[in-house]
Amino acid sequence: MQEWFGRLPGSVGIGNVRYTTSGKCDVTSLLEGTQPVTASLNGLKLAFSFNGNIVNTLQLRKETDQQFADLPYTCDSDLVCRKLLLELERRKNLAVAVSECMRNIDGAFSVTGITGDGDFFAFKDPHGMKPLCAGHSPDEGTYAFSSETVSLEMNSFVRDFELEPGELVTASRNGFKRNQVIKNPRKAFCAFEYAYFARPDSRFDSRYVYEIREEFGRNIVREYPEIVKDADIVLSVPETGDDPAMGVHEESGFRWERASRRNRYVTERAFILLNKERYSTIDRKINILGPKIDGKRLIVTEDSIVRGDTTKVTIEKLRRSGAKKVYMFVTFPRIIGPCFYGIDMATYGQLIGSNHSPEEIAKIIDADAVCYQSIEGLVRATGQTRDQLCLACITGKYPTPLAQKIADEMKEKFLKGYQEKGRIYETCETSPQSQ
Numbered sequence: 001m002q003e004w005f006g007r008l009p010g011s012v013g014i015g016n017v018r019y020t021t022s023g024k025c026d027v028t029s030l031l032e033g034t035q036p037v038t039a040s041l042n043g044l045k046l047a048f049s050f051n052g053n054i055v056n057t058l059q060l061r062k063e064t065d066q067q068f069a070d071l072p073y074t075c076d077s078d079l080v081c082r083k084l085l086l087e088l089e090r091r092k093n094l095a096v097a098v099s100e101c102m103r104n105i106d107g108a109f110s111v112t113g114i115t116g117d118g119d120f121f122a123f124k125d126p127h128g129m130k131p132l133c134a135g136h137s138p139d140e141g142t143y144a145f146s147s148e149t150v151s152l153e154m155n156s157f158v159r160d161f162e163l164e165p166g167e168l169v170t171a172s173r174n175g176f177k178r179n180q181v182i183k184n185p186r187k188a189f190c191a192f193e194y195a196y197f198a199r200p201d202s203r204f205d206s207r208y209v210y211e212i213r214e215e216f217g218r219n220i221v222r223e224y225p226e227i228v229k230d231a232d233i234v235l236s237v238p239e240t241g242d243d244p245a246m247g248v249h250e251e252s253g254f255r256w257e258r259a260s261r262r263n264r265y266v267t268e269r270a271f272i273l274l275n276k277e278r279y280s281t282i283d284r285k286i287n288i289l290g291p292k293i294d295g296k297r298l299i300v301t302e303d304s305i306v307r308g309d310t311t312k313v314t315i316e317k318l319r320r321s322g323a324k325k326v327y328m329f330v331t332f333p334r335i336i337g338p339c340f341y342g343i344d345m346a347t348y349g350q351l352i353g354s355n356h357s358p359e360e361i362a363k364i365i366d367a368d369a370v371c372y373q374s375i376e377g378l379v380r381a382t383g384q385t386r387d388q389l390c391l392a393c394i395t396g397k398y399p400t401p402l403a404q405k406i407a408d409e410m411k412e413k414f415l416k417g418y419q420e421k422g423r424i425y426e427t428c429e430t431s432p433q434s435q
């Protein structure tokens, strides 16, 4: 970083640690998709960094391809950047351009950007699906936006506020200027952030994420009393199962046996890896201390089950180490449909929960039972109401119209045996073009 500071002039910067939910995953494409993306048009320039995922990519490509024909398209960030630049050129006003983007882009987008004139801004889609907060340095000399509060706190910044859905915020040496560009009564903050995606030491509103995850654990104990009676200890799948394990321990009184340890030198997140890498990664990642669980009936806390294969590997290891019973306590309810908004689970076929009941899933992964937290329990623990959250992947009700249309069409096909050929929003031939 010191080297970069020396080489980069100016006092404004943006960046992004990209999690790929759009475009190809080979090394060249990943490098091309590195953010910030930049674009220029008739003397206007824009640098742009974005968290989320766009659903109407085909429509946006059609709209922007002509003006940017010489620039290759790599992923949806390019499209949002180009759309914003086009609107800026047409409207000559950032707020109006952003509001046009908000009206015409279907999907989740939390954005930071810099214009060629050096204007530093951030905005959130009208549903506010992805987190984005603002803060300042203690001397009030520096202003920052961040997806999560943890990066502000790690730099000793003070968190000022979470951006509202549909809000545009500009930052200058005088501080932040807030502008509610679009008002949407239907918020839809991603519920999966609470269970898995966000760092436990980040805060949403005034509560740390880990506190909410502990409550998830307490909830599941209350929801499955018969299972709790048949267990001896609680064990967590490290690390996202740790906080719910604390809650299970508090509510049930069981010892939280720290007999599953994470190998700190295996740093890949198994969930986001390609199929072939996932199995070996999870096997290398978790070490089970056999003598501590031999002959025991276990409650095992886990944040979610997506494909089921990583959980299956964990259970295999537990069985090999002598576990007598394995009850999975899963904090995120059964995932029945794909996500179109920035979590890479984009087909029905990859989701074990899309066509299997909890009992069937237990059989497939060799658990004695799979106990999902209820949707009501999850919502209550977050402190939000149902209509403030996106729960699409666990209810099948999508907050944006195109996503709902694609999901319904593809579900029908999937249940009739259709084999999906990639992320639905990138391969579905009919819906996006018909918009």
Ligand code: SF4
Binding pocket: 129, 189, 190, 191, 192, 193, 338, 339, 340, 341, 342, 343, 390, 391, 392, 393, 394
């Ligand atoms: S569909 Fe699921 S993972 Fe995707 S934004 Fe909604 S709650 Fe989050």
